Amino acid sequence: MPLLRARAIFRSISPSYISRAFPTLAKPSNSLPVYHRLSSYSIHHFSSLSNLHQQQNMDSITELCMIPGPVEVEASVLKAMSTKATSHMDPRFIASLSELIKNLKVVFGSTSAQPFVIAGSGTLGWDQVAANILEQGDKALVLSNGYFGDGFGDCLKAYGADVTVLNAKIGDSFKLDQVEAELKSKNYKIVTVSHVDTSSGVVADVEGVCNIVKRVSPDTRVVVDSVCAAAAERLYMDKWGVDVVIAASQKALGCPPGVSIVIASQRVIDALNQRTSSIPAYYVSWKRWLPVMQSYEAKKGAYFATPCVQTMMALDVSVRHIVEQGMEEVFSKHEKVSAQFTEAIKRVGLRPVPLDDSLRSNAMSAVWLPEGISYPDLAAKMFSHGIVISGGIFKGYATQYFRIGHMGISATNQSLHNVDATVQALFGSLLELGYKHTSPSQTKSIDKNNLRVRIISNDSESQTAISGLGRRVGQLDVGQTENAEYEGTKPDQSPHPTATRLVLFSSGSKGTETSPPRYAGGSPPEDVSYLK
Numbered sequence: 001m002p003l004l005r006a007r008a009i010f011r012s013i014s015p016s017y018i019s020r021a022f023p024t025l026a027k028p029s030n031s032l033p034v035y036h037r038l039s040s041y042s043i044h045h046f047s048s049l050s051n052l053h054q055q056q057n058m059d060s061i062t063e064l065c066m067i068p069g070p071v072e073v074e075a076s077v078l079k080a081m082s083t084k085a086t087s088h089m090d091p092r093f094i095a096s097l098s099e100l101i102k103n104l105k106v107v108f109g110s111t112s113a114q115p116f117v118i119a120g121s122g123t124l125g126w127d128q129v130a131a132n133i134l135e136q137g138d139k140a141l142v143l144s145n146g147y148f149g150d151g152f153g154d155c156l157k158a159y160g161a162d163v164t165v166l167n168a169k170i171g172d173s174f175k176l177d178q179v180e181a182e183l184k185s186k187n188y189k190i191v192t193v194s195h196v197d198t199s200s201g202v203v204a205d206v207e208g209v210c211n212i213v214k215r216v217s218p219d220t221r222v223v224v225d226s227v228c229a230a231a232a233e234r235l236y237m238d239k240w241g242v243d244v245v246i247a248a249s250q251k252a253l254g255c256p257p258g259v260s261i262v263i264a265s266q267r268v269i270d271a272l273n274q275r276t277s278s279i280p281a282y283y284v285s286w287k288r289w290l291p292v293m294q295s296y297e298a299k300k301g302a303y304f305a306t307p308c309v310q311t312m313m314a315l316d317v318s319v320r321h322i323v324e325q326g327m328e329e330v331f332s333k334h335e336k337v338s339a340q341f342t343e344a345i346k347r348v349g350l351r352p353v354p355l356d357d358s359l360r361s362n363a364m365s366a367v368w369l370p371e372g373i374s375y376p377d378l379a380a381k382m383f384s385h386g387i388v389i390s391g392g393i394f395k396g397y398a399t400q401y402f403r404i405g406h407m408g409i410s411a412t413n414q415s416l417h418n419v420d421a422t423v424q425a426l427f428g429s430l431l432e433l434g435y436k437h438t439s440p441s442q443t444k445s446i447d448k449n450n451l452r453v454r455i456i457s458n459d460s461e462s463q464t465a466i467s468g469l470g471r472r473v474g475q476l477d478v479g480q481t482e483n484a485e486y487e488g489t490k491p492d493q494s495p496h497p498t499a500t501r502l503v504l505f506s507s508g509s510k511g512t513e514t515s516p517p518r519y520a521g522g523s524p525p526e527d528v529s530y531l532k
């Protein structure tokens, strides 16, 4: 089992190894963007580095990658990446890309929109929008819930757009009444929305934005950055009136990084065809890519720039799996797993960064850490348990929260127990770091050496949904303590208890259920703006 193997390997490795796993941590510099500067904290923190990275080969990467992308992928997807050299004119590749282009319309809920599938990352989608839709001085309204929303705005500015940003405090979302007022005040060519901002885990109300646009500014194009949401959060291009969706291969679409995906409505394509000003870019010019995409969809090869053949074939496999399951099924699975994860962390007193459940993404979670525990310490512990997570991004708070992805196969294939294993490692790591969880009805702190777990369930539907989680949490405490206890409310329950509620209590107590725990850490920030 990969996780056990990973544990066996990494238990013996110094926690400082983690900084070697992230090349972006290697060169702290004041000239780097904030994200990288903040991340560089980790390398200072783990300063006693060994030369382990020089001895590693790719087989040594056995831990579960539970960051909010790149995410774990199916073996069949990896296999599709391992073909020998394949021509981009090979009929098998042509058939594969044709299928992918068709299936992407299904994923995003459109019968007529035009997909652009080109080698690159999610960021390339920002450039595609800026270069192909906007002209010098066009007005763009950027709805930003964090780092990635702001980044999109910066990209638009780089192409000469007149950008207005509406943003929110950490954990909150822009307000729809502000959006309406802003759209009424100026003639905006586009409004951009980060569907899930990966810096905070906040999901935006895309449908709400579309409804306002339809009502007060119908000529404005709605552009959704769905890089961290595609195939995890509901989105229906045709039904809602979305003009452009940006995505990338390495998140809930279930493939390694390397493919930039943009899908544009017919009215956007019509405007492109009528455009008289030149497109201020070469590689991302849709005038060059449009005939190529149309040709591949019609099962004929074409060339403008070499596609990443293997990664696109792999993406075809993963997207096919998604479409075969049915989009509603895939969205529901993400919803369920996200709810289970949130329930688990709240039960041990942790608080999600999103201010309330309606703002919480189904694709990933950002979670405040308890006071006294900082992200580098948690990341090192998690790594020693074979799990890789991400830290915070906001300046001043980078070490105070962590982020994990529960998307792609980690949500759709629960038999993998990826999220269960992450919860298990998280609880274990927090205990090892001395986390003491208290609840209002229980002022006595929990002794980690004398901990019991009671798992209570009386909802048959959620029993099924959460059974993996309950069992894994149980396994954690069997491993962690001498004194684990499991309970179910039904006599015929399987030996592996299922849980809708997990209650931690010290063995000295009577074992009655505690009231919901309060947040054990410091107060989340009240008044913080996003920093560049």
Ligand SMILES: Cc1ncc(COP(=O)(O)O)c(C=O)c1O
Pocket (backbone or CB within 6 Å): 069, 121, 122, 123, 124, 148, 194, 196, 197, 198, 225, 226, 227, 228, 248
């Ligand atoms: C919401 C969002 N937009 C854009 C990007 C940029 O994508 P990439 O890193 O693939 O360039 C990311 C990356 O995580 C993201 O989460």
